[in-house]
Amino acid sequence: MTKDNFFDNSNLTKMSKSNKSQNKKKAVYPGSFDPITNGHVDIINRGLKVFDDIVIAVLENPKKKPLFTTQERISMIQEIFSDYDNTKVIAFDGLLVEFAKKNSARVVIRGLRAISDFEYEFQMALMNRKLDPDIETFFMTPNLSYSFLSSNLVKEIFMLGGCLKDLVPKGVEKKLKEKFETEHPSLDL
């Protein structure tokens, strides 16, 4: 091997680049996001340190009677991550494992706040594994200051006139105000 060949690793670089784009680590982060909170944002930012791409899957579940429509929830998330090219926001219903497969993701991210989340999340993770053994669930914990935070709590605090500073992104607070003032002036959560 000549010296030139020895140091010529352009093929190797090309190969690893193409492998990299094929093997991009992609995860799905599903939830109601009604509305997205700083806890969700924290989990997504942490997730992006581990995965190349995250698909944020917004659950269309009319039975849960969400405050915000699916499109409103999607728009709020898109606005927060508008500068990111490694997140995508998509509505979904049906089986999560099917959604993950359709989007070429083999990992589902879930956030674990307190022990109270554990039982339900554990059950879901095992059920999803039974439905598709190739899909792995990846649990992440948020910053301690968000470990008590939930979308329901945010709506309750807002209804009672409490301050949402540091709990939700600015745009979300604005949307909550609009929702209550214009659409649901007498909504009782």
Ligand code: ADP
């Ligand atoms: P919620 O449980 O608040 O109604 P979602 O259904 O939107 O929220 O939750 C989607 C995922 O995000 C779940 O895995 C949930 O445990 C997680 N999650 C929600 N809020 C937080 C938070 N403050 N910190 C970490 N994970 C969270």
